[in-house]
Amino acid sequence: MTQGTAATETFAHESSLPRVPLPTLDESCERFLAWCAPLLSVDELAATEAEVAAFLRAGGPGRTLHAALEEYDATDGVRSWLDTFWPYRYLGRRDRIALNANFFFLFRDPPPTRHGQPQTERAAGLIAGALDYKRRIDEGLIEPVVQRGRPQSTEQNKYLFSSTRIPGAEQDTVRTPWSEAWPGPSEARHIVVFFRGRMFRMDVLGADGVPHALEDLEAGLDAVMKEGAEPAAPGSSVGHLTTMARGEWAAARDALRVCHPDNAQALDVVETALFCVCLEDFAPADTQHACDELLYGDRGNRWFDKAVSLVVFADGRAGINVEHCELDGTTILAFTDFLLGTAADEHSRNSGARTQGRPATAPVGFELDDALRAQVLSAAEAFAEYGASTATRTVAFTDFGSGTAKALGVSPDAFVQLAYQLAHQRAKGHLGATYESIATRQYRNGRTEAMRVVTPEIRTFVQAMEDPAADPATRRTAFLTAAEKHVTRAKECQIGQAPEQHLWELELIQRRRGDELGVTEQPALYRTPGWLTMRDDYLSTSSAPSVNIQYFGFGSTSSRCIGVAYVLLPDRFHLYLSTPKPVADQMHAFAERLREAVTELRELLEPGYSAG
Missing domain, CATH: 3.30.559.70 (Choline/Carnitine o-acyltransferase, domain 2)
Incomplete structure (x- = not known):
């Protein structure tokens, strides 16, 4: 083997990859409110909006913290404004x-x-x-992998x-x-x-x-x-x-x-x-x-x-x-x-x-x-x-895969994510915050972005599926609208238009440098119903598509979360679920409702389907 010399072709694109874009503070706060709104009551949303306004005011803590992040992002040797965030997120955990x-x-x-x-x-x-x-x-x-003409970080x-x-x-x-x-x-x-x-x-x-x-x-x-x-x-x-x-x-x-x-x-x-x-x-x-x-x-x-x-x-x-x-x-x-x-x-x-x-x-x-x-x-x-104390379960669909969803005219990931939401509603009686990992490797030192799946369109879709009076056309329209919104949000996350990691890094800057910057207390935004609810995972999902693996898996992220690791291929769909044992019954109920949801949604989208 060649030792002691830097590789050439493998890492040739690294220095020329675009930097991870840093959203403006106003953009992230606007997206944050839009992302958390479907999970909040009217009063909870109003309380969150008030604290976001305080965070954004001229001279307010948000402006100060974001200015510090902009300065860091422009510093020589910094590859990304997330350079400090990633070590904290992974290496800072103490459990x-x-x-x-x-x-x-x-x-x-x-x-x-x-x-x-x-x-x-x-x-x-x-x-x-x-x-x-x-x-x-x-x-x-x-x-280097090239996706849609764009080299990916190696x-x-x-x-x-x-x-x-x-x-x-x-x-x-x-x-x-x-x-x-x-x-x-x-x-x-x-x-x-x-x-x-x-x-x-x-x-x-x-x-x-x-x-x-x-x-x-x-x-x-x-x-x-x-x-x-x-x-x-x-x-x-x-x-x-x-x-x-x-x-x-x-x-x-x-x-x-x-x-x-x-x-x-x-x-x-x-x-x-x-x-x-x-x-x-x-x-x-x-x-x-x-x-x-x-x-x-x-x-x-x-x-x-x-x-x-x-x-x-x-x-x-x-x-x-x-x-x-x-x-x-x-x-x-x-x-x-x-x-x-x-x-x-x-x-x-x-x-x-x-x-x-x-x-x-x-x-x-x-x-x-x-x-x-x-x-x-x-x-x-x-x-x-x-x-x-950890409950797990494998779920295998041998008659459904990404090819099935594509034949129905739907994004495969959108199909399964909507199925997760319907199954969760039926298993637990409500929707809950759902995390999906989105790769951002087209950027220098790019890793992932945090996507929050629940949208107003998904809530409308689930309501239509649960309404006995809704006819198939209404349900189908609600599904397709929610799927389109899901694809749009995923694309936004892929290009860095997402609020969570940005706002989280601002909170971390306050912890590290608050006294120096004059922001001596944690901004109230981080104690709002919106921030706490949006990040309280009920489902934590991630996909690993490869013909060379049967299952992919990880642990759940909280005392009531279901970890959903899935392998979605043209001819099969395999999931590994994990959750704390005290809520194992809910995980098993979710698995059963998911089987029903996939079947029901396939039938709904089949051409000519009109049954009530």
Whole structure:
């Protein structure tokens, strides 16, 4: 592999991409009122409007905070007015990231095995594909995606390999290549393999940087499983600590380093590894079990701070768990499509791999005192309870997909989002704030924008569907009007015409610099019914369309939220739902009502449909 030199073609467009547009304060406040209005009573909207007016007044807090943001956006070296926002949003969270923030993909089923050893064969093939991808990134051979003639940012590819989130007392940091502290691509030659709660370093590149051949990788994995056959002793699997709340994990990590000088070296091995491979010693009972294990499976067999962890079960089924702070779903989709879109032996050839003998492997051990062993046991127990307190469900539509919606003349995403709203109304008796992630990678350092789905048109549509007196023509018109509005809002979000992240960053500026700017108190706008209601998710939705994944999933975002991760393809529609167990009945009701809603809306839009 080419090491130590900046890639060319892969990142060629980064400096020429347009900047994320910064909306005016008046635009964001106007949109905010329009976005929250459908969720508010008349009195709540009036109270919110009054505080927005105070926020906007000449010399008011909004003007001061926005001027500070404009000044920051114009500062040399700043790529986007969101440069400070993103680290706070992801690295500033203080609860656990395991289940709460990391996301997963369940890959398509493995091909038939050659040697009758599905686990090590599948794992070796995934490793070979990942090494081929890293080579292409390092050498600038990953062509930037172009959508509608616009190149998309490839910046996140820098954080796929050897990136690790580091816990902090107040805010986390990221240890990553392509940074001032670690210029250029990673020169690490090893991965970390987990098996039965034990960790092993395994070299996957030779001393000259050439990847090991597939048979070498399989031999290395076999050696790890043989040496790790005896499960880790209770209280010794340090990976459990990565499931803790961030401040607690930061203190535990400091204690690890103080406990024994060798622990710093062990942490260094894990944190600089290209990625993790987690070998499970069981086969999931079914697809939902596989999804659950990918989201929050543990037994000390994860390092949730690692950017990329490939998880391979005993029967060869596999998936990925991703730490979210520097990586979004679009980047992982491209990586996954590359891994699974080409045969393993072809990846191996393309990467220049050659037979070099069994890779070097070595246990990665930590020296623990009684307090740390107790903390590992406590973390393991607490996370097991947290996982058990989460309800999940897979939902599969094999007779509906994006092709169906297009044949009916409707945007596929609009169709399913309207179906979600109708199902939510019927399951819970009301509409609720709904978040949808919209990619903005056409901008420099672009990530996502927050779209709020509920519009007046959606409320009218749901009312028409629930009105027994409404005829099919009325319902159809309401549906099409709401779908058109949904598409319009999504397009607005794609080009940065959205209020939430802008107003949120102004609030964060007040927290950071309020005294300096003379805005010593949080503006009342952030305590209004509009702000609090619009951001109180009842549904948190995101899409990951790829023929190479079966399911995509993440945890819910609040005590009553349903996480809705969906794979919408021309011929199928798969969802993974998650919610806290106390409201599991509502999630299951939502799933059943969603099946009904999809069928009902298909019939409604079919040409010639006229039944009451």
